[in-house]
Amino acid sequence: AEARFIANNPLSKAQHDLAIGTLPGGNTRTLLHTSPFPLAMKQGKDSYVWDVDNHKYVDLVGELTAGLLGHSHPAIHATIQHTLTTTGLSLGATTAHEHAYAALLCARFHLDRVRMANSGTEANLHALAGARHHTGRRKVVVFSGGYHGAVLGFGEGTPGVNAVDREDFVVVPRYNDLGLARRVIGGVEGLAAVLVEAVQGAGGCIVGGREFLVGVREAAREKGAVFILDEVMTSRLAPGGLAGEMGLEPDMVTLGKYLGGGLAFGAFGGREEVMRVYDPRVPGSLPHSGTFNNNTLVMSVGKTALGEVYTPEVCVEFNEKADGFRERLKGVAKGSRLSFTGKGSLIGFHFTEDGTENITCGEDVKGKTRQDLKDLFWFEMLEAGFWVTRRGLIALILGTPEEDLDQFVEAVKAFLGRHKAI
Ligand code: PMP
Numbered sequence: 147a148e149a150r151f152i153a154n155n156p157l158s159k160a161q162h163d164l165a166i167g168t169l170p171g172g173n174t175r176t177l178l179h180t181s182p183f184p185l186a187m188k189q190g191k192d193s194y195v196w197d198v199d200n201h202k203y204v205d206l207v208g209e210l211t212a213g214l215l216g217h218s219h220p221a222i223h224a225t226i227q228h229t230l231t232t233t234g235l236s237l238g239a240t241t242a243h244e245h246a247y248a249a250l251l252c253a254r255f256h257l258d259r260v261r262m263a264n265s266g267t268e269a270n271l272h273a274l275a276g277a278r279h280h281t282g283r284r285k286v287v288v289f290s291g292g293y294h295g296a297v298l299g300f301g302e303g304t305p306g307v308n309a310v311d312r313e314d315f316v317v318v319p320r321y322n323d324l325g326l327a328r329r330v331i332g333g334v335e336g337l338a339a340v341l342v343e344a345v346q347g348a349g350g351c352i353v354g355g356r357e358f359l360v361g362v363r364e365a366a367r368e369k370g371a372v373f374i375l376d377e378v379m380t381s382r383l384a385p386g387g388l389a390g391e392m393g394l395e396p397d398m399v400t401l402g403k404y405l406g407g408g409l410a411f412g413a414f415g416g417r418e419e420v421m422r423v424y425d426p427r428v429p430g431s432l433p434h435s436g437t438f439n440n441n442t443l444v445m446s447v448g449k450t451a452l453g454e455v456y457t458p459e460v461c462v463e464f465n466e467k468a469d470g471f472r473e474r475l476k477g478v479a480k481g482s483r484l485s486f487t488g489k490g491s492l493i494g495f496h497f498t499e500d501g502t503e504n505i506t507c508g509e510d511v512k513g514k515t516r517q518d519l520k521d522l523f524w525f526e527m528l529e530a531g532f533w534v535t536r537r538g539l540i541a542l543i544l545g546t547p548e549e550d551l552d553q554f555v556e557a558v559k560a561f562l563g564r565h566k567a568i
């Protein structure tokens with residue numbers, strides 16, 4: 147399969163050979179590196195992408211959830227055009243676009259106050275800074291397999307606590323293990339915050355149990371620490387995010403991805419009592435800067451994305467449909483080494499020695515992952531016309547036609563039929 151990949155993609159290879167001269171490894175997002183070389187895409191339209199060798203793919207990468215609305219949603223394009231001509235680019239000032247989007251974010255995600263940033267990574271870093279300022283403490287509890295941004299990764303496949311001080315982070319070695327979480331949280335001196343995802347996205351689309359998440363919140367509260375729910379990926383799964391759906395009542399929430407309508411975005415918000423640390427009218431408050439925090443294009447397009455396109459009704463219907471899709475995939479993969487996890491439009495796929503479907507934390511599959519099969523799957527799905535991540539995440543796009551999803555189920559069935567030993 148790899149030999150065919152090389153033969154079929156000469157222009158991607160040529161581009162890679164050039165790129166390694168200027169970018170370490172030839173790209174600027176490590177996640178997108180694939181051996182022997184990554185495919186270079188040249189265009190996206192609706193729910194499809196085309197590579198430089200002119201192959202067309204159904205886009206199941208969905209820009210790692212940021213591409214929820216697809217490549218050419220007319221309302222998104224129209225808003226960008228409109229803002230560009232009527233307001234212009236960043237104005238070095240606060241604008242009505244920013245105020246309107248803040249109001250919408252607060253209403254949808256049950257936040258008293260919100261602040262904007264440029265990425266999910268930034269949102270989490272600012273939330274942690276706020277929690278530290280609020281509590282006057284430093285330590286943060288996170289979970290193994292958790293991913294909170296480029297410098298805040300805590301899993302085997304997602305390490306990267308490199309630009310922040312490792313000593314400040316205490317990692318609970320198993321997600322979804324409340325007893326363990328309680329013991330770890332209880333034992334930390336000077337705890338400022340507990341930071342957790344309601345579904346570990348990059349960690350393999352592993353769904354957190356409600357009892358676990360509520361228990362973690364309570365353990366954080368008992369310590370006087372701030373409970374921060376990272377909804378950078380999960381805010382797409384329910385109209386008020388999973389905090390709303392599961393009734394988690396976090397002190398702070400971090401957001402990002404599709405909420406920038408496809409442009410760079412991050413936000414963090416929560417209870418007034420905590421967010422007050424960012425109020426410049428309060429003596430001793432914490433400065434929060436960022437040249438592009440409130441840039442006009444993102445503020446306006448984000449508001450269109452959330453307010454006009456991804457309405458609560460659309461969100462519910464989309465994720466229900468996605469649940470059905472995952473169930474069909476599970477049915478096809480039954481009895482094989484392939485299994486599917488996730489919730490709604492966030493889908494994870496795993497190849498393990500025993501094909502376990504019961505994955506509650508990264509440690510459940512530790513040492514059992516069959517990377518060779520995952521790689522083979524990736525090569526063969528590309529040949530069948532499906533763009534999926536190499537590592538095992540499928541993030542559905544709102545406008546993907548039902549027939550494309552049907553065909554993907556068929557392609558998975560055919561893959562398992564060709565490789566009966568899997
Ligand atoms: N938190 C979570 C849960 C994420 O999935 C991501 C991105 N994959 C981030 C934070 C970081 O967001 P960004 O890539 O926009 O910095």
